[in-house]
Amino acid sequence: AVMAEDQKFCLREVLDTFKSCLSEDKEVLIDQYVAGWRGLVRFMNSLGTIFSFISKDAVSKIQIMVNHRNGENGVQYITVQSMVKYELDNGLVDITKRGSYPESGCRTLLRLHRALRWLELFLERLRTSAEDSKTSVMCSEAYNESLAKYHPWLIRKASNMAFCALPGRPTFFEVMNVGTPEQVVAMLGDALPLISEVYQVTEELYSKHDLLDLP
Ligand code: 1PW
Known part of the structure; x- marks a missing residue:
């Protein structure tokens, strides 16, 4: 789902976007993954300007992935699985040191993937x-x-x-705009296993192809 910029932020919608990342055959859909990250960035920005240095890097990584999707070979970037295959088969990834492909989809998504683990641990x-x-x-x-x-x-x-400047738990829950603290807790309990699954599927794919340390 596309969220209008002026629409009030709601974390439930963001987490729902991550839920929709996994296709029926457990492939990770890049458009949905990117949409989920867009929502997270809006969330970070609503936490205050101090978070903008953190969200800035996420924004530039999101943009790189969007450019791949909109590029000539965009169809190769529909899922993380097809992206990995395409970039590896065509030698489009710097494997051991940075070089010709500083914006490969594989290394860019890996940074978001690592950050997703942070999000998962934090929300838990x-x-x-x-x-x-x-x-x-x-x-x-x-x-x-x-x-x-x-x-x-x-x-x-x-x-x-930046973390020191985070608002307290009650304000934080309000910014999420999900409802009462009980509703937030229930929503998180609902969404977290799915975020975790997206993370696990990506982790296993990267591990299988030895991509977890891309420079
Ligand atoms: C409150 C919600 C918290 C979840 C948000 C997670 C956001 C992750 C962004 C962290 C970025 C910190 C500053 C940037 C560092 C980059 O050098 C680094 N990027 C990431 C995403 O780790 C590595 O990217 P690079 O330099 O290898 O292109």
Whole structure:
């Protein structure tokens, strides 16, 4: 579903978009994946300008994937599976060091994929958190367990500073615009297994092709 820019943000719609990522034969649909990320970016932006340095990179990665989809070989980029096959078969991926293909779909999507793991861990913490839990702590714990290991010191530092500016749990739940805290928790319980599945399917595909460390 396409969301109008002026429409009020609702996290449920975003998570629903991720749900629609998996085709019947468990292929990951890139248009839906990108749409899910667009929604997440809107969510991050509504958390305040301090998050814009984080969302900026996601925006540029999203744009690279959109360009692939709109390009001459766009049909090769319908699913992550077809993209991996196409780019590997045609030698369009820098495998060991950065070189001719700094914008390959494979390496670009890998960055979003790693960030999706962060999101999954963070939302899971949020789902099971007590009323007085700190979102900043949950967010940085999730980050340190996942994405942080791929980031240099300076970005880790800046990220953790941005997390400190996150609003408290009640405000955070309001910004999600899903309903009562109980409804948020229920919605997360519903959406998380599907996000997790999208993550797992991608992870297994990348692992099978030895793509998890693309430079
Ligand atoms: C509150 C919701 C949280 C979920 C959002 C996750 C957003 C992920 C964006 C993190 C970006 C931090 C700054 C950018 C770092 C890039 O160097 C890095 N990109 C990512 C997505 O990790 C690696 O990309 P590169 O430099 O290899 O092109």
